[in-house]
Amino acid sequence: MTDTLNKTAGANAPINDNRKAELLSKQVKHIDIKSFDARPIVDAMADMSFTSRDLGRATNIYNQMLADKDCSIFLVIAGSTSAGGCMDLYAELVRNNMVDGIVATGATIVDMDFFEGLGHKHYQALEIPDDDTLRSLYIDRIYDTYIDEEALQNVDHTIFEIAESLEPRAYSSRAFIREMGKYLVEHGKKDNSLVKLAYEHDVPIFCPAFVDSSAGFGLVKHQVDAAKAGRPYLMIDAVADFRELTEIKIQAGTTGLLMIGGGVPKNFIQDTVVCAEILGHDDVQVHKYAVQITVADVRDGACSSSTLQEAASWGKVNTGIEQMVFAEAGSVMPLLASDAYHRGLWKDRPVHRWGAIFDK
Structure with missing residues (x-):
């Protein structure tokens, strides 16, 4: 784990705490989609061209999802928009029954x-010195956003503590993240946490690459310590993730x-259609509605940049009600989410509580 490293700068010099405090002096403020009404600007953008028009149509499709009483909505997140200011935005979607399941990166x-x-x-980041200097101060950088590495190590240790407290067996990422939500209910310091709210609202969260995060450090320490002590340890079952998410897709129907970004979460949720067919559910529906916000370039043939039209060739999504928006998600998701919140189509949506089906 990273906490085994000595807290020293380059040539064993002590960390300059004053300099670190100076660099970590301005907190990122997460946007509040309830505090402004984006409907007028989104309506106006829908009558423009280029990305503005795409965003207008994407927002309309999301509102169609909310209006469709039979539709279960999955929020799919890759990238660093949560660190960049969209964290409360995603939490509000859960709080107000605007999403029914989440697939995301461990980060x-x-x-x-x-x-x-x-x-x-x-x-x-008020300034960006060279990254070796940041490393010497135990500051991690995401473009123009800073994280205190020593605080991040607290996450490693907390995951370790949660793992130590659980029955040693196989867990899907959904099951383990549910335990993380329970931990935040009891010990957390932020009410508007996506993990906490998902636990309280039975909205399942899946991380198909769960250990590619601070969870990985904590879980490795848990397994190593348990093995040294000759006792059993828990494991994360990636196959169970796929099975559980596919079960939700089968039961949900529409x-x-x-989708924000691409990567593993995007492919994971789309593949549930194919998996359901392999399990003999030939009547499973492709995902009826789909929106993807991304900056990925389609020309290199990478899966993360594959368009929704391309996904249709694999039998995953409907080509009729889909929209790609090629934009940095932090700049357009606040508009889309605020528009949907203020239109209020979520107010009489059925509550699905898909997370609860695994408690039986």
Whole structure:
């Protein structure tokens, strides 16, 4: 684990605490989608061209998902928008029954949301010295956003503590993240945490690459310590993730995807259609609605940049109600989410509580 490193600068010089405090002096403020009404600007953008028009149509599709009483909506997140100021935005979607399931990277769930749930913060970089200097001060950088590495190590240790407290067996990431949400209910310091709210609202969170985060450090320490002591340890079952998410897709029927970025979460949720067919559910529906906000370039053929039209060739999504938005998500998600919040179509949506089906 990273906490085994000596807290010293380059040539064994002590950390300059004053300099560190100076660099970590301005907290990132997460946007509040309830505090402004984006409907007029989104309506106006829908009558423009280029990305503005795409965003207008994408917002309309998300509102269609909310209006469709049969539709279960999955929020799919990759990238660092949570650290950059969208964390409360995602939490409000859960709080107001605007999403029914989440598929995300471990970084989004553990290193960003759970991190803040424990009381830690992200910071705006007021200046960016060379990264070796940042390393000597134990400051991690995400573009123009800073994280205190010593605070992040607290996440490593907390994951370790949670693992030590549980029955040693196989857990899906959903099951383990649920325990993280329970921990925040009892010990957390932030009410508007996505992990905490998902636990309280039975909204399942899946991280198909869960250990690619601070969870990995804590779980490795848990397994190593247990093995040394000759006792059993818990494991994260990636196959169970796929099975559970596919089970939700089978039971849900009509589904819609609101995807930020690409990567493993995007492919994971789309593959549930194919997996259901392999399990003999030939009547499973492709994802009826799909929106993806990304800056990935389609020309290199990478899966993360594959368009929703391309996904249709694999039998994953409907080509009729989909929209790609090529934009930095932090700049357009506040508009989309605020528009949907203020239109209020979520107010009479059925509550699905898909997380509860695994408690039986």
